[in-house]
Amino acid sequence: MEFVTPEGLRRDGRRPKELRQLKCEVGVFPHADGSATFNIGNTQVIATVFGPRVADSRGESSTDRAIVKCAYSESHFAAGSRRQRKGRGDRRTAELASTVRKALEETILVELFPKAQIDLGIQVLQADGSVLAACINAAMLAVADAGIPMRDMIAATTVGYLESTPLLDINHTERTGNGPELLLALHVNQDKAIIITEEGAVNPETLEGMAELAEQGCKAVGKFLRQSLLEHIQRHATVRGLTVK
Amino acid sequence: MHISQNDRLFILKALKEDIRIDGRNPFDSRKVTVTLGLHNASATVSMGSTRVTTTIVPVLDAPFPDRPNEGTLRFNAEYSPMASSEFEGGRHSEAGMEMIRLLEQVLRNSRAVDREALCVLAGQKVWHLDVNVTVLDHAGNLTDACLLSAVAALMVFRRPEVEINTSNSGSGVARTLVLSPAVREPLPLSLHQLPLSTTFALFGAGESIVIDPTSREEAAASGVVTIIVNTNSDICAIRKASGVGIPLAQVQRLMHLASNRASEMMQDLKEVLQQHEASRVSSRVRRHASAPQQLGATSRSVNMLPPNDISATVQPYQLQEQDSGSGEETSSGEDDMSVGNPVRMIASSAEGVPISSHAQEAQYQEAALQHILTGGRSQRKAAPVDRPVASKKTAIGLQKEPQIDLDFLEGDTDPEKDVLDMRKALQTKNKQWQA
Structure with a gap:
């Protein structure tokens, strides 16, 4: 399959360094402390946050910080074919959940809430590539909506490498090319990488290029997330008759 | 931690x-x-x-x-x-x-x-x-x-190497034969x-x-x-x-x-x-520590058929010092995996008796000869008796075919005479071991 045409267009018409359309909504579930949806192209994720609240079990809680728990689930209809096999899927699911949890643990100022627990719920409605990145972004929005203080904004994106071209934000079709794939979650203001996972053999120079592109991608996503949060706050302020500059 | x-x-x-x-x-x-x-x-x-x-x-x-x-x-x-x-x-x-x-x-x-x-x-x-x-x-x-x-x-x-036998499969299901390391050198994986x-x-x-x-x-x-x-x-x-x-x-x-x-x-x-x-x-080179050097492979008698001849002649048999492990991984396979170790031993000594000394091994060889003389030809298809476990050491397979030729089995020579020769050789070997 040809993933990049000679004109430099990808299968869905994007340029190699182009993100898919970003869309998000903050505060979608009134009963949750914080909630958000995040769409990037056809990938759709809902995240909810409950807490911080007293930890369920004292054994798990920590005396100097809050613990973060993450329940991740992927809808049966999320991917192209209805999911059937469970065994391997669950191992993958567990890993995704733990990655989202660890990313947020590093972002939330957990030391402000000793003995507390913060519950994250992630539901993937549609999976069309860059799912984990979308989950991290959605979780960040939900945590922000819950008013939990964070160290920095975290934003995530993926970069693939097919036909000697680094491709930003790869979709499901491009994943089937089985090229190397880099996921980067960045603290955008501090410029520090929180999550880096790379799969597939790639030479170090190429990877350097991919990482740079991913960094730019994360910053672009971060900018969008910040903008959306500001808009959300402004709307709230207007509704309540407050004025925000 | x-x-x-x-x-x-x-x-x-x-x-x-x-x-x-x-x-x-x-x-x-x-x-x-x-x-x-x-x-x-x-x-x-x-x-x-x-x-x-x-x-x-x-x-x-x-x-x-x-x-x-x-x-x-x-x-x-x-x-x-x-x-x-x-x-x-x-x-x-x-x-x-x-x-x-x-x-x-x-x-x-x-x-x-x-x-x-x-x-x-x-x-x-x-x-x-x-x-x-x-x-x-x-x-x-x-x-x-x-x-x-x-x-x-x-x-x-x-x-382990596997031999595929498609000739005698009427049902279209080929039989696979897992060869023990003693018969065919096992293969490494191909890695990149x-x-x-x-x-x-x-x-x-x-x-x-x-x-x-x-x-x-x-x-x-x-x-x-x-x-x-x-x-x-x-x-x-x-x-x-x-x-x-x-x-x-x-x-x-x-x-x-x-x-x-x-x-x-x-x-x-x-x-x-x-x-x-x-x-x-x-x-893989197996020798007795105590065995004299001149009793090399040739004088160690009768033991094995070359693997290629297995199908052509009789059920093969084998005598060796350490083969306890060679069959254990493969022999307990499913039905269609066939015999785990095609090189088998024909010996009629009581099963379960640990064979450790040379004298006992000589007994085995004797028994094997006897088997050839009496029943080996008429009972070619009879299942051979597995050799009792000789030692707990892990077996390392023989790669090369044995140097003994067994043309006495092929029919045109006189088996009686050959066997007598071998019996003599065995006796001398025994004496040397006992000495």
């Missing part, structure tokens, strides 16, 4: 002066030792006092329907409670799961192992390799130790670009970094980065799934360090493999 606050502060403070609690420099690794099993299926790695062993078990079974001509690799990581107080027995821990995922990713999904070469008969029989990684002692940096031991085990692993990992621990806000952390350092660390580099010095995988943030420029530097370390480790691993190969070949 939980460490006290004082311990943690001590480690951090020492690191500020580039001193590690075990006296290493920040970018010194611990000594790595790889021990390979002579039975070609296991490797034990120790890094300092971290010890991990990997055993590979080949299973001949039907392939998955969607990939009819590919074998499979199944990984299992056992973080046993004896290795560390952190590990609970029974179900998989999160860490164990992540390890399995990592092994799958870098050894299976990256096509480091040629899975099509594991196909025996497309759509019917392929080799499934169970790669069992067991942590024996957890003293830090399990990722590197587990991956190295898995890679070493894959490199040393040899699968093996990955080796290097783990770094980050401390504080990422300002100090050490390579190959111990478990105490891991407990004090604020993050871990693992970089996996293959023999092509390509980056195979990077894992930084938790912990404190790190600037991307720092990652580049670590990639460079990891790449150097991986090539060093691969060099060492290849040396170990070479030594292992030499010892394996030498241990």
Whole structure:
């Protein structure tokens, strides 16, 4: 399959360094402390946050910080074919959940809430590539909506490498090319990488290029997330008759 | 591992002066030792006092329907409670799961192992390799130790040769015959670009970094980065799934360090493999310590038929010092796996009697001769009696065909005469042993 045409267009018409359309909504579930949806192209994720609240079990809680728990689930209809096999899927699911949890643990100022627990719920409605990145972004929005203080904004994106071209934000079709794939979650203001996972053999120079592109991608996503949060706050302020500059 | 606050502060403070609690420099690794099993299926790695062993078990079974001509690799990581107080027995821990995922990713999904070469008969029989990684002692940096031991085990692993018999299959189902290592030298896997990992621990806000952390350092660390580099010095995988943030420029530097370390480790691993190969070949040559030199293979009599002649003539038989292990892996197969070890022994001594002395072996040989004389020809198809276990030593198969020719079995010579000759030879040999 040809993933990049000679004109430099990808299968869905994007340029190699182009993100898919970003869309998000903050505060979608009134009963949750914080909630958000995040769409990037056809990938759709809902995240909810409950807490911080007293930890369920004292054994798990920590005396100097809050613990973060993450329940991740992927809808049966999320991917192209209805999911059937469970065994391997669950191992993958567990890993995704733990990655989202660890990313947020590093972002939330957990030391402000000793003995507390913060519950994250992630539901993937549609999976069309860059799912984990979308989950991290959605979780960040939900945590922000819950008013939990964070160290920095975290934003995530993926970069693939097919036909000697680094491709930003790869979709499901491009994943089937089985090229190397880099996921980067960045603290955008501090410029520090929180999550880096790379799969597939790639030479170090190429990877350097991919990482740079991913960094730019994360910053672009971060900018969008910040903008959306500001808009959300402004709307709230207007509704309540407050004025925000 | 939980460490006290004082311990943690001590480690951090020492690191500020580039001193590690075990006296290493920040970018010194611990000594790595790889021990390979002579039975070609296991490797034990120790890094300092971290010890991990990997055993590979080949299973001949039907392939998955969607990939009819590919074998499979199944990984299992056992973080046993004896290795560390952190590990609970029974179900998989999160860490164990992540390890399995990592092994799958870098050894299976990256096509480091040629899975099509594991196909025996497309759509019917392929080799499934169970790669069992067991942590024996957890003293830090399990990722590197587990991956190295898995890679070493894959490199040393040899699968038995299989003979496919399509001629006598009326039903269209071919019979497969797993040949024991004594008959046909087992085959190594075909491997490309093996990955080796290097783990770094980050401390504080990422300002100090050490390579190959111990478990105490891991407990004090604020993050871990693992970089996996293959023999092509390509980056195979990077894992930084938790912990404190790190600037991307720092990652580049670590990639460079990891790449150097991986090539060093691969060099060492290849040396170990070479030594292992030499010892394996030498241990295949079997001789009695006490046997006189001139009683070499030729005077050791009658023992074996060349494997090629098996179908043409009689059920083969064999006498050898150590073959207890050669059949045990294969003989308990399913029906259509046929005989595990086609080279069998015809001997009528009581089963279960351990054969240890030369005199007893001579008895066996005598019995074998008797069998040829009396019933061997008329009962060619009779199932041969398995030889009782002679010794507990692991068998290393004979590669070469025996040098004795057994043309007396072919009919045109006089068997009686040949046998008499051999009996004489045996008697002299016995005397020499007794002397």
